[in-house]
Amino acid sequence: xxxxxxxxxxxxxxxxxxxxxxxxxxxxxxxxxxxxxxxxxxxxxxxxxxxxxxxxxxxxxxxxxxxxxxxxxxxxxxxxxxxxxxxxxxxxxxxxxxxxxxxxxxxxxxxxxxxxxxxxxxxxxxxxxxxxxxxxxxxxxxxxxxxxxxxxxxxxxxxxxx
Numbered sequence: 001x002x003x004x005x006x007x008x009x010x011x012x013x014x015x016x017x018x019x020x021x022x023x024x025x026x027x028x029x030x031x032x033x034x035x036x037x038x039x040x041x042x043x044x045x046x047x048x049x050x051x052x053x054x055x056x057x058x059x060x061x062x063x064x065x066x067x068x069x070x071x072x073x074x075x076x077x078x079x080x081x082x083x084x085x086x087x088x089x090x091x092x093x094x095x096x097x098x099x100x101x102x103x104x105x106x107x108x109x110x111x112x113x114x115x116x117x118x119x120x121x122x123x124x125x126x127x128x129x130x131x132x133x134x135x136x137x138x139x140x141x142x143x144x145x146x147x148x149x150x151x152x153x154x155x156x157x158x159x160x161x162x
Contacts, residue, residue: 003028003055003092005078005085012073013048019071025064026057030095049099053078055087094126120157127161 006027008016017029030049035042048054052075059065068074078085101121117127130139 001089002058003087003089004058005087006054006056006068007075007078008052008054009073009075010052013050013052013054014046016054016071016073019073020054020056020068023067023071025068028055028092028096030099032099049095055092058086115161117159117161118157119159 006016013029014031017027020027031046032049033044034047036045056068059068069076080086115127116130118124
């Protein structure tokens with residue numbers, strides 16, 4: 001099973017997710033809780049990890065694709081190298097596992113880099129392109145999205161791919 005990536009209007013990710021779920025369309029919007037501070041108070045809020053992106057199971061029919069595109073807040077499907085961006089089920093599971101085991105998570109735009117393999121932890125066995133590596137921080141790329149996940153992993157938990 002594969003997933004497509006939807007591009008949404010800014011700050012509409014949760015609204016799009018709710019609209020798609022009401023229509024019975026399977027979707028996933030990775031979210032984390034963060035503490036925000038205003039001048040008069042602090043509050044825990046849920047923020048999407050990937051700004052303006054949401055994942056939907058690949059539409060089976062043209063009418064389902066049309067329903068997705070007509071959902072309030074949806075701009076378009078994301079394209080990668082001329083075709084619809086697709087994310088494998090394993091990658092969605094890896095994102096879910098990653099979010100369960102790393103708090104907080106940041107995202108950044110990426111440049112192609114070195115390929116590393118994770119040898120310990122929640123992402124054990126996973127390989128990915130790495131933007132950079134410091135003593136305590138590893139930046140793993142999810143290439144189909146053009147985004148990166150930042151995890152604070154021990155350098156001993158990764159190794160160069162052969």
